[in-house]
Amino acid sequence: MNALERPLPRSDAWAANASHSTVCYQLxxxxxxxxxxxxxxxxxxQFLTxxxxxVCQQDDWLDIEVAIGGLSWHRAEVIAQKMRNLVCVAQVSLENRARAELAVV
Structure with missing residues (x-):
C-alpha cells in the first residue's frame, strides 16, 4: 500500500476534543x-506507526519501549489495556512524553 492508498488516521470518537501528545509505552x-x-x-x-x-532481551524477558505521537490520553490508555491483555505481556506502563518534557524544563 502506498501513501495515496493509506487510509486517514482514525479519530478518537471518545476524546475528540482532547489534546494529542507523544506517549511512551514501557513493557x-x-x-x-x-x-x-x-x-x-x-x-x-489502527493505522498507527x-x-x-x-527492544532489549534480558534472560527470558524483553524490555520494550514504544514511542508514538498523535494520541489522546484516552486512546493511549485503551491501547495499553489491550497490551496488558496479551498473554505474553507481564507489565505495561504508560508515560506522557509532553508532560515529562515540561517537568524537566
Missing part, C-alpha cells in the same frame, strides 16, 4: 519469537 514481555509482532500489531490495526521502538 516487559516474554522473550518469544512472536511477542514483538503481537505488541506492534495493536498499533498497526510508532516514532521509535527499542
Amino acid at each position: 516487559q514481555a516474554e522473550a518469544e519469537p512472536d511477542t514483538l509482532c503481537r505488541v506492534l500489531n495493536l498499533f498497526a490495526l 510508532p516514532h521509535s521502538v527499542q
Whole structure:
C-alpha cells in the first residue's frame, strides 16, 4: 500500500476534543519469537506507526519501549489495556512524553 492508498488516521470518537501528545509505552514481555509482532500489531490495526521502538532481551524477558505521537490520553490508555491483555505481556506502563518534557524544563 502506498501513501495515496493509506487510509486517514482514525479519530478518537471518545476524546475528540482532547489534546494529542507523544506517549511512551514501557513493557516487559516474554522473550518469544512472536511477542514483538503481537505488541506492534495493536498499533498497526489502527493505522498507527510508532516514532521509535527499542527492544532489549534480558534472560527470558524483553524490555520494550514504544514511542508514538498523535494520541489522546484516552486512546493511549485503551491501547495499553489491550497490551496488558496479551498473554505474553507481564507489565505495561504508560508515560506522557509532553508532560515529562515540561517537568524537566
